[in-house]
Structure formats: structure tokens, C-alpha cells
Amino acid sequence: MLKLVKPSKKYIKSFLKVIDDYKKDDNHFARGEINPLIQAIEEDTVDEYLQKLSDYEKGKNMKPGYVPGTTFWLMDGDEWIGAFCIRHALTPLLEEWGGHIAANISPKHRGEYSSFIGIKMCLAKANKLGLDRVLMTCDVNNMASYRAITGLMKMYGGEQISDSQGDTYHQHRIWVNTKKIAKIK
Template sequence: MAELAAPTVRVHASFLAAMAEFGAEGRGTVHDATETGREMRLFSAVWTAPEGFADYVRWLIGQAREDSPRPEGYVPATNLWMTDGDEYIGRLAIRHRLTERLLLAGGHIGYDVRPSARRRGHATRMLREGLAVARGLGITSALLTCDVDNVASRTVIEHNGGVLENRHEDKWRFWVPTS
């Protein structure tokens, strides 16, 4: 059964296949502002080797620590992966606090499901379980944003109790209670 847990090297082969799926839909380019796209640009050259992938997994887990090195404007984030045995399904990141940039676009929580696993309820479940983790981090109401044309993501947010606050440029902004 699928579970949301800390990233693991156990899913290395499946993770690489998922990244190839994302790449096939145009992800990972300089125009892809998502965390998946950013990490594809930063780490794809090293994560094919088992030791490089293990380093990436340690780095990703370490991003939850306040003292971890990170780019300017980034905040500590708890990263979780949805897996089913050795199969990588998707990712969810919970940003521990908001910056001005995250307040407008990005929010507390971001998620991504590999293309071959979409439309099966994984994102809805990932967000539901991620909200409980966010509550444990002291976040009582989580901000989530999505592109105005991303009907699937908007539906996921609304199924988890998201209340639309407004639209900022090309993003819908929702607040979702964590309890």
C-alpha cells in the first residue's frame, strides 16, 4: 500500500523513471519554476549513480533543518515522498514558514505526482496526510497556490478543505485548515 514518508534510496530506479516522465512533458527546463524542475536541473547529473542518489536523498531530508544550507529566499522544508514498495509515486514539500514570495505564490505546501500515476487520488491523499504533518510543525492553516488553469490541483486543494482567498496574477491562493 502507498505511504507518505521520508525520501528513500529504495526507490532509485523508479524515481529515475518518474523524472524521465516529467522530462518528457517538458519539466526541468529553465522555465520550470517548480521544485521538481529545479531539482532536475541541479541533481539529474548525479542522481543516476547510486551514491549520487544517496547524497541527494540525504540533502533533501536535511532541508528540514534550520541550519541546512539553502539558496537565498528558501526556508526549511520537510520533504516527503509517496511510495508503494519500490515504486516512486510523487513528492510533497512542507515549507515551515512563509516569505513574502511564498505568500504570493508557492505557499506552505507543494506537491507533484509522476505523470503515469495521476488521476488515481494520490495527490488528494498526499495533501491530506501532509496537512497533519504541517499541523505538527505548528502550521494551523496552510497556504496553497496553484496555476489558474490547473483544474486538477484546484480540485485536490478543495477536496482537502481549501478555501479560496483570491487570485494573484496567474495563481489561485487557498487557505487549508490543518486540523
């Protein structure tokens, strides 16, 4: 059964199996949640990385201009499926690129509706964090992400707003409401 958990050493073994897949992964749209852990594991500082995630959630030791964010791992029993980060607020940059929720699915589990299910679970978590709606962004070429997000927008309400475009990015931007999902038990 799929569940969202806080990152911990309990699940590191399963994550290690995914690392090799990620190293071969050529989908570089949003690897922000994965690259630091790959690096941490290579440098043998998993404890430090997990501590950083815990600090990040509490807004401690933050990089300038960063807002707090809660990271969840999506697990199927003991198997690591993906990572999601819910930022607690937007910055001008996140409004253009990144939004509230980042998603990364293990390459071998893509196309199984894992991101759809994981983001759906994150909508309820976001509501508990006080967010009535979340902004989701994705590269205009990232069809999987776009379809997952618009599917959730159709189910739970929201709206697609104008794309954001800069020298190096062109993002679709979609608000998804969290109130309806928060009421479902």
C-alpha cells in the same frame, strides 16, 4: 498501500523509472521538487541531493531568503508515486506563489487521486510541524491542482482568498485547515 516516506536511496530505483516520464512531461506548472533530482541523477550526485534535502529540513546551508522545508515521497509499496514539500513557514514570495505545500505526481499516476491523498496526508504532517492551516496556491489554469485543493478545503475547512497576480503568474490561493485531519487516526 500508499505511504509518505522521507526520500532515501531505498526508493531511488523506483524513482529512476519515473524520470523518463518526467522528461517527456509538458506540465511545467511546478517541477521544483523534481528538476533538482533529475539533475542530481544525471550528474551522479544522488547522495549530495539527499543530503541537501536533509539539510533543507533542518534549515542548514540554505539559500538566502529560503525557509526550511520537509520533503516526502508518496510510495505505493515500492513504487514511487510523487513528491511533496512542506515549507515550515511562508515568505512574502510563497504567500503569492508557492504556498506551504508543493506537489508533483508521476505523470503515469495522475488522475488517480494521488495528489488529493498525498496532500491530505501532508496536512497531518503539517499540523505536527505546528501549522494549524496551510496556504496552497496553484496556477489558475491548473484544474487538477485546484480541484484537489478545494476538495480538501471543503472536507477540512478553510477559505479561498483573493488570487495573486504578477507579470508572470496568476495563482488561486486557498487556506486549508489541518486540525481536523490531525485528529483522525
